[in-house]
Amino acid sequence: MAGDRPKRVTIYSIARECGVSASTVSRAFTRPEIVNDDVREKIHAVARRLGYQPNKAARGLATGRAGMIGLLVPDITNPFFPPLVRSIQQAASVADWSVLLVDADEVAAEETELVEQVRSQVDGLIVASPRSTDADLETTLGDIPTVVINRVVPGRPSVVCDNTTALTAAGQHLRELGHRRFALLKGPEASWAARQRSEAIRQWAADAEVDLVESGDFAASYDGGREASRAFLDSDATAAFAFDDLMACGVLAGLVEAGSSVPDDRSLVGCDDVLLARTVTPSLTTVTAPVGALGAAAIDLLREAIGGEPARELRLDGTLTLRASTGTVPVGAVRA
Structure with missing residues (x-):
């Protein structure tokens, strides 16, 4: 029966529960950087509890943003990249972004073409371990907000292991x-x-x-x-x-x-x-x-880049893990 349908959760119902205006709720999703941290976190927590789903199409019309970011990897078959993709997707979902994944198949020229294809569809880009030269990257990326993973490109925010x-x-x-x-x-x-x-x-x-x-x-x-x-x-x-x-x-x-x-x-x-x-x-x-930390840091840096903040370079340390492939030098081997 129609009367048994659950009520649709809107920004107005969230606003009533949080004791703020509907416009504040809207900004918490469309311009989160200008909303007080405590208020924004409370709004997002209530939204999650109530099952609120932002209308991304409407948000895009209101903000001029797509609600999507591009993620370019050099070779998705390399087992390093699937966990990185997952960590970026998880961090992006918290920021209410969808992720458009593109694979360059280890060909530097493909990176240029792929960026050109997706740039109009996304709010920003994360480029992991690109193979293109710095000059080619700069020409290709232009003014689109971009974060680079495992590569330092002058003038671009980056996070490296x-x-x-x-x-x-x-x-x-x-x-x-x-x-x-x-x-x-x-x-x-x-x-x-x-x-x-x-x-x-x-x-x-x-x-x-x-x-x-x-x-x-x-x-x-x-x-x-x-x-x-x-x-x-x-x-x-x-x-x-x-x-x-x-x-x-x-x-x-x-x-x-x-x-x-x-x-x-x-x-x-x-x-x-x-x-x-x-x-x-x-x-x-x-x-x-630290794959999880790399993904989370890349999303944080991308939010800063989209907000017009200065580029930062983050370095996260790898750690040695000892297993079975290393042992003592074989008997009879030459020692210096």
């Missing part, structure tokens, strides 16, 4: 296990994160006075890791740093096929701590990235 301390700890861990000759299996040339990780390992090796053999660049993929395994074997190193966990899994497979055991014959360190790092055999010693 700084793995320097964790990679140094990984090197020291391997050195304490007796390793003195190391392989650095570098990631994609266009990856800012790959360059940062390589530089951190180089600096550690120089300070620790150990041998470091560099190979690559290799694709951030399982097949890239299989290719890197051959360079590892040819280097005579007893331990290696792989650009990321997906590459490290390919390295493990290549070593096994060559009859080399991990960690009995060689040790291996990955980076990012994706699900594969925990489920592969042997499980990977790796650097754990």
Whole structure:
């Protein structure tokens, strides 16, 4: 019966319960930055309890905003990105944004085309680990509010996972296990994160006075890791740093096929701590990235950028996670 239908929750019913005006409730959803924090949180809490669903189409007409943000990733098949996407979606939902996901398939030129396709549909962009040059990014992004993850682009807000301390700890861990000759299996040339990780390992090796053999660049993929395994074997190193966990899994497979055991014959360190790092055999010693914090920070920075606030750079530390892929240097290996 019509009389049994639940009443539709409106901004007026929320306003009555909160003891504020309907216009204040409206601003809490359309211009949250200008509403007192305590009042805004109370309004949102009551709205959630009552099951209020903002009309995004009406809000867009009133504010000129789409209620949607774009999220550009270089390769959604890389297991680092699905958890990052989820963390961004969760943080975006709290800010009442929908997320439009686009995948560049590891092609820098695709990033430019994809941004052009979505820019009119979104209030702002989050670009994760872009492969384009700084100049190309700046030309492409123009005046659209944008936050960059795991890359620093001058003049743009960014949040990066700084793995320097964790990679140094990984090197020291391997050195304490007796390793003195190391392989650095570098990631994609266009990856800012790959360059940062390589530089951190180089600096550690120089300070620790150990041998470091560099190979690559290799694709951030399982097949890239299989290719890197051959360079590892040819280097005579007893331990290696792989650009990321997906590459490290390919390295493990290549070593096994060559009859080399991990960690009995060689040790291996990955980076990012994706699900594969925990489920592969042997499980990977790796650097754990604070993925949830990266997503939440990116949304906070995007809100600031849309509000016209100055660009900020945030650095979140990765942490070393020890597992089964690292062990003592094999008997008979050359020690410096």
